[in-house]
Amino acid sequence: MSEQTTLAVLNDYPREKYNVLAPATVTQVTPWHQITVSQVTIDTDPRGMDVYPVAGKLALHKTALLRLADAAGIRFKLPQFERDPDDGSYDCYVTAEKQDPDGTWRQYPGSYRWDVTERVAQVKAPTSAEGIADIKMIRKFSMQRAETGALSRAVRNIIQLEAAYSAADLRKPFIVARVTFNPWSDPLVANVVRQALATKLAANVSLLRGDDGNGDEDLEAQPVRRGPTPQQVEAARKILALVSGDENPAGQEVVNGHVSHEVEPTKKTDPEPTNGSTDKGSTSPATEKKNLRPLAPERVRGLVRWKAQWVKGEEGDYSDAHRDVSGEPITDGQVIGVASLLGKAVARKGWTQVEMDRARHDVLDYILMVRSTKQLSKREARAMIEWLGAAGEDGSIAGLHPDAAAEVNAILALVQVENGQAALPLEQAEAAGEDEDRLPF
Numbered sequence: 001m002s003e004q005t006t007l008a009v010l011n012d013y014p015r016e017k018y019n020v021l022a023p024a025t026v027t028q029v030t031p032w033h034q035i036t037v038s039q040v041t042i043d044t045d046p047r048g049m050d051v052y053p054v055a056g057k058l059a060l061h062k063t064a065l066l067r068l069a070d071a072a073g074i075r076f077k078l079p080q081f082e083r084d085p086d087d088g089s090y091d092c093y094v095t096a097e098k099q100d101p102d103g104t105w106r107q108y109p110g111s112y113r114w115d116v117t118e119r120v121a122q123v124k125a126p127t128s129a130e131g132i133a134d135i136k137m138i139r140k141f142s143m144q145r146a147e148t149g150a151l152s153r154a155v156r157n158i159i160q161l162e163a164a165y166s167a168a169d170l171r172k173p174f175i176v177a178r179v180t181f182n183p184w185s186d187p188l189v190a191n192v193v194r195q196a197l198a199t200k201l202a203a204n205v206s207l208l209r210g211d212d213g214n215g216d217e218d219l220e221a222q223p224v225r226r227g228p229t230p231q232q233v234e235a236a237r238k239i240l241a242l243v244s245g246d247e248n249p250a251g252q253e254v255v256n257g258h259v260s261h262e263v264e265p266t267k268k269t270d271p272e273p274t275n276g277s278t279d280k281g282s283t284s285p286a287t288e289k290k291n292l293r294p295l296a297p298e299r300v301r302g303l304v305r306w307k308a309q310w311v312k313g314e315e316g317d318y319s320d321a322h323r324d325v326s327g328e329p330i331t332d333g334q335v336i337g338v339a340s341l342l343g344k345a346v347a348r349k350g351w352t353q354v355e356m357d358r359a360r361h362d363v364l365d366y367i368l369m370v371r372s373t374k375q376l377s378k379r380e381a382r383a384m385i386e387w388l389g390a391a392g393e394d395g396s397i398a399g400l401h402p403d404a405a406a407e408v409n410a411i412l413a414l415v416q417v418e419n420g421q422a423a424l425p426l427e428q429a430e431a432a433g434e435d436e437d438r439l440p441f
Helices: 003-011 062-071 116-121 129-140 142-156 187-209 230-244 297-307 332-346 353-368 378-388 404-420
Strands: 019-021 033-040 051-054 057-060 074-076 080-083 090-099 105-114 174-181 253-255 258-260 389-391 397-400
Touching: 033 062, 057 062, 062 074, 062 142, 062 174, 062 353, 074 142, 080 142, 090 142, 105 142, 116 129, 129 142, 297 353, 297 378, 297 404, 332 353, 332 378, 332 397, 332 404, 353 378, 353 404, 378 389, 378 404
Parallel strands: 019 174
Antiparallel strands: 033 174, 051 057, 074 090, 080 090, 090 105, 253 258, 389 397
């Protein structure tokens, strides 16, 4: 595609009707690439989840920023946070990555400081009931505000995004242009790609069929198989390991490449009590799981963060905890497992896929402050699966836990309250981390 054709694609969207976003470095693309255009709409109601007022304009919230970044093919590394112990201010550092047409990944850093002292000083009538509520919100969501600012700066380094817009401008759809690989315009390249896809497909079929991958077995000469082949058993074991994030999820002994079912799984020790008791586990958590669920949203958030080994702050309910960025990244199997379970938990009759995706992202944002499953760490994904999944008799995940959907409903209701009411009574929040020796999941 020539430079003239590239510009013609963008010129199909006049600036008076659209907000056109494109990488600043795009001038022309090779014949093997093309310009792909996505349209993203923004909810201009400040009571919603996409924008918030600032200096007479509307700035994009984290939810809207991530939708635009996803349309532009931008991905993010795990954000890093630094907390000021004096006033609770947060510094957030984000690295955005975008792939060039030649396959090179470029990094674009973004940082932002949410200064609590400065924000509190700007509150009018700080001793009034409304002022006290505003100050509580400033302190409670300081970490999220810092992350939103850092994300905004990183994205603005890549696409032509402004810091704030008028309501009239935001009503115009955003047109996001990105360069994508298009081998089909060149017959030679297209044949190479087809051969590569065919080879990969043949390997997958061989794995399902259970042969050695050569594809030349005489099927009529083979005996009828009454059970799974050793290759299929091993493949199933690997899939289970991927979903749980553990190479040996059941704690079983592996002998000569096969799983020995005679070895019992290693039992977890009870965590030390946090309520001052000296009893370190006279009662097994497994005996106390029956009547503890469904849990309040703050309790779910606290336990998932605790299981994911977040760094605890001053609050006992882990509401001000922050992530441990040294953890391993999520595995491919965990991505599938978390997305599947969470998708079932938010599924509603009459909802569109966009509404269910937004609900799923809201749950992730409330619990672990991410908007995408791929942004989770390995420990965070395991904690999410333990919360959402129902354990089968063999210890594997047998489906969605019957109480998980009710807990997700409560989280979504709380998210709507927090986004629609500035004066949320924070005193009613339950201390979710104060009784962690009684584990409901």
